[in-house]
Amino acid sequence: MSEHPSEWQASACILCECNCGIVVQVRDRTLARIRGDKEHPASRGYTCNKALRLDHYQNNPNRLTSPMRRRPDGTYEEIDWETAISEIADGFRAIAANHGGDTILYYGGGGQGNHLGGAYSGAFLKALGSHYRSNALAQEKTGEHWIDTHLYGNHTRGEFEHAEVAVFVGKNPWMSQSFPRARVVLNEIARDPGRSMIVIDPVITDTARMADIHLRVRPGSDAWCLAALAGVLVQEDLCDDAFLAAHVNGVDAVREVLREVPVAEYARRCGVDEALIRSAARRIAAAGSVAVFEDLGVQQSLNSTLCSYLNKMLWILTGNFAKRGAQHLHSSFAPLFRPGGVGRTPVTGAPIIGGLMPSNVIPEEILTDHPDRFRALIVESSNPAHSVADSAAVRRAFSELELLVVIDVAMTETARLAHYVLPAASQFEKVEATFFNLEFPHNTFHLRHPLMEPLPGTLPEPEIWARLMRALGVVDDAELAPLRRAAAQGLPAYTEAFLTAVSANPGLGKVLPFVLYETLGPTLPEGLSGAAALWGLAQKAALTYPKAVHRAGHADGNALFTAILDGRSGVTFTEHEYQDDFALISHPDRRIALEIPEMLADIRALADAADALTDDEFPIVLSAGERRAYTANDIIRDPAWRTRDPDGALRVSVHDAAVLGLVDGGRARITTAAGTAEATVEISEAMLPGHASLPNGFGVDHLRPDGESLSPGVAPNTLTSSGRRDAYAGTPWHKHVPARIERVCADGLVGVT
Numbered sequence: 001m002s003e004h005p006s007e008w009q010a011s012a013c014i015l016c017e018c019n020c021g022i023v024v025q026v027r028d029r030t031l032a033r034i035r036g037d038k039e040h041p042a043s044r045g046y047t048c049n050k051a052l053r054l055d056h057y058q059n060n061p062n063r064l065t066s067p068m069r070r071r072p073d074g075t076y077e078e079i080d081w082e083t084a085i086s087e088i089a090d091g092f093r094a095i096a097a098n099h100g101g102d103t104i105l106y107y108g109g110g111g112q113g114n115h116l117g118g119a120y121s122g123a124f125l126k127a128l129g130s131h132y133r134s135n136a137l138a139q140e141k142t143g144e145h146w147i148d149t150h151l152y153g154n155h156t157r158g159e160f161e162h163a164e165v166a167v168f169v170g171k172n173p174w175m176s177q178s179f180p181r182a183r184v185v186l187n188e189i190a191r192d193p194g195r196s197m198i199v200i201d202p203v204i205t206d207t208a209r210m211a212d213i214h215l216r217v218r219p220g221s222d223a224w225c226l227a228a229l230a231g232v233l234v235q236e237d238l239c240d241d242a243f244l245a246a247h248v249n250g251v252d253a254v255r256e257v258l259r260e261v262p263v264a265e266y267a268r269r270c271g272v273d274e275a276l277i278r279s280a281a282r283r284i285a286a287a288g289s290v291a292v293f294e295d296l297g298v299q300q301s302l303n304s305t306l307c308s309y310l311n312k313m314l315w316i317l318t319g320n321f322a323k324r325g326a327q328h329l330h331s332s333f334a335p336l337f338r339p340g341g342v343g344r345t346p347v348t349g350a351p352i353i354g355g356l357m358p359s360n361v362i363p364e365e366i367l368t369d370h371p372d373r374f375r376a377l378i379v380e381s382s383n384p385a386h387s388v389a390d391s392a393a394v395r396r397a398f399s400e401l402e403l404l405v406v407i408d409v410a411m412t413e414t415a416r417l418a419h420y421v422l423p424a425a426s427q428f429e430k431v432e433a434t435f436f437n438l439e440f441p442h443n444t445f446h447l448r449h450p451l452m453e454p455l456p457g458t459l460p461e462p463e464i465w466a467r468l469m470r471a472l473g474v475v476d477d478a479e480l481a482p483l484r485r486a487a488a489q490g491l492p493a494y495t496e497a498f499l500t501a502v503s504a505n506p507g508l509g510k511v512l513p514f515v516l517y518e519t520l521g522p523t524l525p526e527g528l529s530g531a532a533a534l535w536g537l538a539q540k541a542a543l544t545y546p547k548a549v550h551r552a553g554h555a556d557g558n559a560l561f562t563a564i565l566d567g568r569s570g571v572t573f574t575e576h577e578y579q580d581d582f583a584l585i586s587h588p589d590r591r592i593a594l595e596i597p598e599m600l601a602d603i604r605a606l607a608d609a610a611d612a613l614t615d616d617e618f619p620i621v622l623s624a625g626e627r628r629a630y631t632a633n634d635i636i637r638d639p640a641w642r643t644r645d646p647d648g649a650l651r652v653s654v655h656d657a658a659v660l661g662l663v664d665g666g667r668a669r670i671t672t673a674a675g676t677a678e679a680t681v682e683i684s685e686a687m688l689p690g691h692a693s694l695p696n697g698f699g700v701d702h703l704r705p706d707g708e709s710l711s712p713g714v715a716p717n718t719l720t721s722s723g724r725r726d727a728y729a730g731t732p733w734h735k736h737v738p739a740r741i742e743r744v745c746a747d748g749l750v751g752v753t
């Protein structure tokens, strides 16, 4: 007999960084009905098409239900948690003892919806002496972060809801969202004759279709387009001189370089009409407010770090900062990047930005005789064997490791290479949250309560990490006793005891999340012990942004923590005033430092730089990994989730289809320097000649209930190469893969045309 559906319970969608609030009715452990949560302070009832079928994530045959250990023949056996934890802890301890803790690498720490587990990993890694980290941010955002660090030392975000002009650079928010209520906001901008949308994208995307100005660049030529736009701002005297004088250093050096940009020639090089570039620059300069979003179209293509620099010129030179509808620095509940300068990786000397090494160099950091090579890896909530460039190289490297442990909900491509796989409770079975808290002036944090018990055999990550820590035995339990006693007396007593304990033993501070979990965790309401680490973060937020936290209605860190525990639909944790943007600049003079000499040299060098990687052998630019209506990274493995584009079609232009003899719905073979794959063809008016695209999130194995395994579509990173990456950040050029496309005939042969 089926259980009655539960009351509507608040949670969030976990498929993109927006984490829209949802309310859910649960029946027999299924997410039976899902709606947008009107009480959520950021999404206010909004969801896109993807959230309503989240049960395909929650319930699917790929869920893990027991720790697994690999046998010598490559098959897996189920083992109990005690055995798994003690063998894994022993394994890492031995590697740290024999080769040093720094030969243990950590990858991941959270996908689009789950960062709480990752918050606990640090204690275990520190206890082992491991410092090196990487995750998906080092496949996209580290170049922008490097620029942000130079300019103002913080992350910026556009306030699109109120922007007069919204600019999207290699970003298709209609499909990929990424800011609150994206489709509502895009519709409002498109409908309002006083507001404008400018899109820079080679594809006529759904967003580009709504735009007032579409700068349809040739793939990979954004640097010339952006340099021309910034050049027009300087050359036509469209800059906000008063703002620049009051708030920006290094302007003269930048003006000097931009004054020399040959706008007409660069317009030609990026394939956009010069007049259109000029009118876009003038529209930006005339606007009362401008918000800009750069994303993967430039961050995963040629000159990506330079493009990040240039696109920021559009709003800095025009003074679109610290005012309504413009660009803002924002508070953060937990920083996604570590502070500090650029480090280097032990083997290849690749840049470590914000504490993250480029995902692309990982195979080279393992597949070598170098004494400092990585020997062991922990992967948490990530699927690098599928999501990192050159899957074949990644898999080769992972199979060389002495110890690979994967923590996931599903038996992923990466898990199938692991020595041990640990099954996590799903994001609807445990307390969870993300640190994608990026808005200004109101910034929100949402602690999601569990909707049901963990699936038998699984554990929430905070408990997994605590068990691993206990097995290492580095914290003397007696030291935790006073904190446990104080926690039972309430937060004020705990705060006092905590300060005493940490000043008496600074070692405790190093393994802080573990200490909080062990002492405060047990006193938190049923199911919420995993939220203990947030206590420390709430204190930090209250200390860092005292006025903004106060304005948001929280007297201090303890009040904020309590509000987070109580607020089922999320809370606003900071409420800033526009002027606060200046105080959020981390440079001591609170001014933007515009001059970055390497970038200015690169702008000059554009005159002679090559703007294509294609050649006779690989004449087409393949964008490997486009966001579409039913893609969500590797989070949902069940193809039945999708209501359209079941095979993840290869989109090609009408021109290329004619030349190559491709037919709509037919098959094509794609060959790149890294590999080859077959896809279903979709002939599309949206694509430029010479440009083709494949979606992300396809080519993951799915086990059907009847035991059959399916893997529709192309795994994009079978076609990408590790060496194709940005000079500064090492971020991959997934959107710019030189490729050859051929027709596959019904008999399976490649057609000759």
Ligand SMILES: Nc1nc2c(c(=O)[nH]1)N[C@H]1C(S)=C(S)[C@@H](COP(=O)(O)OP(=O)(O)OC[C@H]3O[C@@H](n4cnc5c(=O)[nH]c(N)nc54)[C@H](O)[C@@H]3O)O[C@H]1N2
Pocket (backbone or CB within 6 Å): 015, 016, 017, 140, 169, 170, 171, 172, 173, 175, 176, 177, 178, 200, 201, 202, 203, 205, 217, 218, 219, 220, 221, 222, 295, 296, 297, 298, 301, 623, 625, 626, 627, 628, 629, 630, 631, 632, 633, 696, 697, 735
């Ligand atoms: N539906 C869906 N939404 C998602 C995700 C998902 O998997 N599916 N993933 C989330 C994640 S992790 C991220 S990082 C974001 C990414 O969000 P987006 O960056 O918006 O996603 P993409 O579609 O990968 O790339 C954006 C655009 O880049 C364009 N492009 C390709 N080559 C070039 C070029 O040379 N120049 C320019 N200017 N543009 C180019 C493509 O045509 C595409 O429209 O999406 C998030 N949202």
Ligand SMILES: Nc1nc2c(c(=O)[nH]1)N[C@H]1C(S)=C(S)[C@@H](COP(=O)(O)OP(=O)(O)OC[C@H]3O[C@@H](n4cnc5c(=O)[nH]c(N)nc54)[C@H](O)[C@@H]3O)O[C@H]1N2
Pocket (backbone or CB within 6 Å): 111, 112, 114, 117, 135, 136, 137, 139, 140, 296, 300, 380, 381, 382, 383, 384, 387, 388, 389, 407, 408, 409, 410, 412, 424, 425, 426, 427, 461, 624, 625, 626, 632, 633, 634, 635, 696, 716, 717, 720, 734
């Ligand atoms: N070619 C190409 N490659 C790309 C991209 C591209 O556009 N093109 N995009 C890149 C980008 S921007 C990103 S963000 C990355 C994303 O790639 P990854 O960082 O690898 O992340 P996801 O694909 O989101 O995988 C999330 C994993 O978390 C697991 N998971 C879900 N819930 C839980 C949980 O509660 N606990 C645990 N422990 N695990 C859980 C899922 O099963 C899945 O295996 O891909 C990158 N790779």
Ligand code: SF4
Pocket (backbone or CB within 6 Å): 013, 014, 015, 016, 017, 018, 019, 020, 046, 047, 048, 049, 050, 051, 177, 178
């Ligand atoms: S996919 Fe993103 S925008 Fe869509 S409902 Fe989920 S969190 Fe919101």
Ligand SMILES: [Mo]
Pocket (backbone or CB within 6 Å): 136, 140
């Ligand atoms: Mo991403």
